[in-house]
Amino acid sequence: MQEEATPSSAVTELTLTTDFYPWDDGYTWENLLPELCEKQVVQGFARTYQPAVYLLLLLLGTVGNGLVLLTHTRYRRAHSITDVCLLHLALSDLLLLLTLPFAITDTLQGWSPGTAACKALQGVYALNFYSGFLFLTCISVDRYVAIVRVPAACRLRPRARRNGWLTAGLAWLLALLLALPQFVYGQAEQHQDLRLCRVVFPQGVSRAAQGATNLVQVVLGFALPFLVMVSCYAAVARTLLAARGAQPHRALRVLLALVLVFVALQLPHSLMVLLDAAELLASWELSCAQSRRKDLALLVTGGLAYLRCCLNPLLYAFLGQRFRQELWLLASDAGCVGPLEPRCPGCSSPRQRTLLSTCQDVV
Template sequence: MTEVDLNATEYPDYSYDYLQITTPCDKGEVRNFTKLFLPIAYSIICVLGLVGNIFVVMTFALYKKAKSMTDVYLFNMAIADILFVLTLPFWAVNYAADKWIFGDFICKIARGIYAINFNCGMLLLAFISMDRYIAIVQATKSFKFRARTLAYSRLICLVVWVSSILISSSTFIFSESYSHSINKTREICEHRSSTEMKGLTLKLLLVCMQLLFGFFIPLLFMVFCYAFIVKTLMQAQNSKRNKAIRVIVLIVAIFLVCQVPHNIVLLVTATTMGKLNKSCESEKQIAMAKYITEVLAFLHCCLNPVLYAFIGVKFRSYFVNMMKNLWCLRYKKYKTQSSRISSDTYHSRQTSENMSDNVTSFTM
């Protein structure tokens, strides 16, 4: 990388660079903004994300045994979101101190976990959409083959985790903590390659992979699956139909609001990467937009527990009972009763009732 490139990437970002020009661009305004804004924003996201997702993990682990593919996906997505938000304090300190202070090993680990769990969470959203499509649109088939598909759910999650690790492997390999070439006293945590062209190619590849696996694939699954789900619900005579449709619209709308702005910035970055005629002002605007929209995208991990777990009637009842157990310190009694009641209810449910049960997972 050139000195100008390093000055442009003074903040960690596993996917892209912003400047590829011959004249240095003073981004003092951007640095002053991020030094105040990002530590506060990342701290809030970390706290909210931990609280919501830990409650989901506790509910599944201590009280509610997974009975469907969606339950398995939700459990894994909560774990991915927890690991993801746990990396944010490192970046909050990095921005506040205006330098990386944790060394090379933590740099690789923090950036690698950051990338793996972000990609894993987004891919799991795609599979949750597919499972809801099978459960509602293909209700008869899903009931008939539920035992077989449940057996594959853990395998699917394993494939998602392995795929996310492979997709993010370059982050582990090329991330380094090193001194800024302009200011030798300032350590940064960034991708580092032997040549400028190799570094530019790597960054462009990472942008494309993040756009593909972190946005377009989940969006494609959600639009396709939820469109058919809404169509099926419109034809169903169910008292919870309208609530279910509103929840689906809310899920898609929040996904678009959180993810579209940041991915537009990624697209702009990918199309302008390597160009030499970019103005300093436009680069500062893109940099500012990148940080603001990135925070908006990260907020989605705080909303996932509400949109996909607590919004379900059955999950809420399990969660309330679990909290009562914790309050009364009578874990075993309530756990045994809940497990037996849940198992009996599940196995006694008829095919005609399966549609209604699946719809309740979308109702308030």
């Protein structure tokens, strides 16, 4: 009698579960329960997509951010908050990209090191994720002050280097505070046949905590930097258009490129993270097919977000005239090219030269 009760009980559970998982979207009897929703398609795509894309991004990002760090430390003495923030932005993006090999290994082979290494990896990723956006925000504000609020910029110029390092330090500190959940709750755990490194919140608050973490990521990773960039660069554009003879068109194109690239690469991932947060906070019940599609979208948009780290050197440094001169000096010192001849911006007034050199320098 006792042996017959167990199968009957199991059938009752499965029958009740069909009320929450209707027969659609390719469902079969094997994936009625959430824990039985197998995602071999997602895992197979991740094992193909992540190694190829992440290795390419790692190569491009390491070269670009490495050149920014090399030229800044060798040829440039920080004259503004932007100079310091560009240096730290390149360092932050480089450290973020260096977590990619561990992510690839985690996807392909599982996580071999222990929980301590997992905490460090998750924390370093979050630290550099948040710090990168904070540095973008600081650069936007400093460009606004330097170009639009010129008298204020002149008053701050003697203390620019000290203010820059203070700003960078505060940005790193805030990013560290935001990354504390990853440092604390990063954990290596067994999942089916793989041991994975992930953030595991305490059971009693897991959905609320993870949803809140995702919301903070969207606010600080997209909403706040986007609003600051649009506000500051719109004011900069108006100032450049009003300054006759300062040849603003190239600088305006770069400003537009900064905003468009940021939106194109960061908005899709932020929307998916926001959807994930809403699902967690509202306790939505997604079908297995919907959950698969969400996971695939998070993988693809995550790759786009990493691409931003590779394009930051191009947009914020490579397009600046001063950086191109420093890059030429680096090639000249290596014996690859001849010495650089000095060039004059060709502006008539000190005001025009200030506007043009400031924009060519950074934006």
